[in-house]
Amino acid sequence: MTGAWTLRAPCSGQDGFAPNQDAWRTAQDLKRLCQARLGYCKPCPFRAECIATIKPSQAKFDGIAGGRLWCDGEVIDALDDVSDEELAEPKLRPSCGTEAGAKSHTRNDERICPSCRQAAREMDARRQAEKPKRQEQLQLDFAGTT
Numbered sequence: 481m482t483g484a485w486t487l488r489a490p491c492s493g494q495d496g497f498a499p500n501q502d503a504w505r506t507a508q509d510l511k512r513l514c515q516a517r518l519g520y521c522k523p524c525p526f527r528a529e530c531i532a533t534i535k536p537s538q539a540k541f542d543g544i545a546g547g548r549l550w551c552d553g554e555v556i557d558a559l560d561d562v563s564d565e566e567l568a569e570p571k572l573r574p575s576c577g578t579e580a581g582a583k584s585h586t587r588n589d590e591r592i593c594p595s596c597r598q599a600a601r602e603m604d605a606r607r608q609a610e611k612p613k614r615q616e617q618l619q620l621d622f623a624g625t626t
């Protein structure tokens with residue numbers, strides 16, 4: 481990382497925040513390697529700058545940035561006080577107001593805009609409501625095969 485703030489960050493001069501790909505294979509390995517370093521981010525006032533610089537989702541980053549542990553650009557662990565405020569302002573796109581719009585925000589390391597958040601919530605609720613129906617159908621299908 482570059483920038484004057486990086487010299488004042490708690491992780492300045494430390495290594496192991498983005499382990500070499502040869503050193504791990506699974507997300508669990510990465511967690512074992514990096515998890516202890518998440519503590520450095522706890523008092524760090526530069527989490528937003530860190531995420532904006534690394535752009536972990538876009539870069540498919542593996543390692544620690546902004547109080548989160550990322551694997552292939554997805555958060556697999558995080559400090560308990562991380563906040564969406566640490567992500568960039570959402571850009572509004574034609575896909576806003578849909579679940580795909582919400583995914584675009586995430587892929588671009590942005591906060592999810594209110595209409596995309598609402599759309600994602602509704603899709604989630606619909607999936608939850610459909611789950612029992614699907615399970616019932618599977619049981620019926622299974623019963624029909626015996």
Ligand code: SF4
Pocket residue numbers: 486489490491492497520521522524525526527530531544545546547
């Ligand atoms: S958020 Fe964590 S990784 Fe990023 S600069 Fe701060 S201490 Fe370093």
Ligand SMILES: [Zn+2]
Pocket residue numbers: 570571572573575576577581582585592593594595596597
């Ligand atoms: Zn949106």
